[in-house]
Amino acid sequence: MRAPEFLRSQRRLSARLALGLIMAAVAALSAWAFAGDTGTVSADGTVALTISSTAPYNFSMKNITIDVGTTVRWTAQTGAPHTITSDGCGDPRAGACTFDSGLDQTISSTGQRTFYEFKFANPGVYSYYCRIHGAPGGVAQSGTITVAAPSGATGPAPVTALVLRPSASIVVYQPKEGATVVGDKVTVNLAVNGAQLRAPVNGQTNPNYGHFNLILDATNPDLADAIGGPTVTRANTNTATIENVKPGPHTLIAVWTYDNNVPPQPPITYTVKFTTVAAPDGGAAAAAPPAPGAPTSFRPPATGDGGLLGRGGGNSTNLYLASGMLLLAALGLGYRMRDRA
Numbered sequence: 096m097r098a099p100e101f102l103r104s105q106r107r108l109s110a111r112l113a114l115g116l117i118m119a120a121v122a123a124l125s126a127w128a129f130a131g132d133t134g135t136v137s138a139d140g141t142v143a144l145t146i147s148s149t150a151p152y153n154f155s156m157k158n159i160t161i162d163v164g165t166t167v168r169w170t171a172q173t174g175a176p177h178t179i180t181s182d183g184c185g186d187p188r189a190g191a192c193t194f195d196s197g198l199d200q201t202i203s204s205t206g207q208r209t210f211y212e213f214k215f216a217n218p219g220v221y222s223y224y225c226r227i228h229g230a231p232g233g234v235a236q237s238g239t240i241t242v243a244a245p246s247g248a249t250g251p252a253p254v255t256a257l258v259l260r261p262s263a264s265i266v267v268y269q270p271k272e273g274a275t276v277v278g279d280k281v282t283v284n285l286a287v288n289g290a291q292l293r294a295p296v297n298g299q300t301n302p303n304y305g306h307f308n309l310i311l312d313a314t315n316p317d318l319a320d321a322i323g324g325p326t327v328t329r330a331n332t333n334t335a336t337i338e339n340v341k342p343g344p345h346t347l348i349a350v351w352t353y354d355n356n357v358p359p360q361p362p363i364t365y366t367v368k369f370t371t372v373a374a375p376d377g378g379a380a381a382a383a384p385p386a387p388g389a390p391t392s393f394r395p396p397a398t399g400d401g402g403l404l405g406r407g408g409g410n411s412t413n414l415y416l417a418s419g420m421l422l423l424a425a426l427g428l429g430y431r432m433r434d435r436a
């Protein structure tokens with residue numbers, strides 16, 4: 096007998112978390128192996144960094160080591176807006192908010208500020224990121240400035256992405272794994288546990304908030320790239336509809352992102368494989384409401400300690416399930432009556 100769906104989800108999540116831990120450890124080690132680039136210090140004691148001209152944006156040197164008293168200048172190459180923000184400004188767990196160019200006047204080659212500079216007067220390891228394209232902990236557009244004291248001492252290593260990662264998990268209830276969906280519209284029901292859903296907010300990486308990004312049949316293995324691509328459906332509610340889905344097998348990856356649309360690392364995802372078939376009349380709009388006889392597997396998202404992954408009591412889950420089915424039945428009836436009118 097197969098384990099209940101929520102148990103299998105948990106196992107998948109555990110396996111991913113274990114893999115994520117290993118990946119994060121390797122990433123942390125390689126980041127430190129590459130630290131030590133000294134850049135080019137000009138006569139006036141300034142190190143120049145540029146920001147790549149095309150997405151995915153990043154800094155010309157992610158990890159550099161400089162002497163106390165050196166000024167670092169970041170210069171934009173294109174009109175794309177960026178910020179230079181120390182990790183603690185986005186997540187207090189990462190430490191002090193030492194510098195932040197801010198969102199109100201971003202760094203861009205066509206804006207009023209084409210560069211940002213900061214003089215590092217104290218030894219330490221300063222991790223920073225772009226509020227728009229990165230997140231604290233070395234996620235996406237980010238870097239580290241190691242400022243060495245004359246003795247060579249630098250201080251403790253920065254807080255990693257894994258430590259700062261939101262403690263959220265997500266689950267897709269519909270379509271179910273292996274389901275067949277009739278029509279070219281796919282209704283997706285999903286939920287998050289351990290964080291709150293809200294509309295995207297520019298520049299925010301609060302670990303307690305975020306939204307879903309639904310990627311259908313991703314061709315780009317880089318999730319962060321895929322999120323910026325054409326196959327993504329963004330959702331800040333528990334239901335989303337993907338339209339114009341061609342008949343055939345599909346893979347849906349739901350990705351949880353920070354408010355600024357950047358996925359934490361390792362990513363928080365849930366994957367479902369399903370198949371769509373054309374509606375009998377060849378028409379387009381057969382999927383919502385569900386066609387007669389189609390499986391109506393829908394469970395409304397539990398909230399708070401109800402738990403999405405079986406942490407809560409089974410009875411309340413069944414109640415939710417029953418009320419959800421009733422709600423769907425009522426909706427279906429409503430649609431049918433409306434159709435007759």
Ligand SMILES: [Cu+2]
Nearest residue numbers: 177225227228
């Ligand atoms: Cu940026």
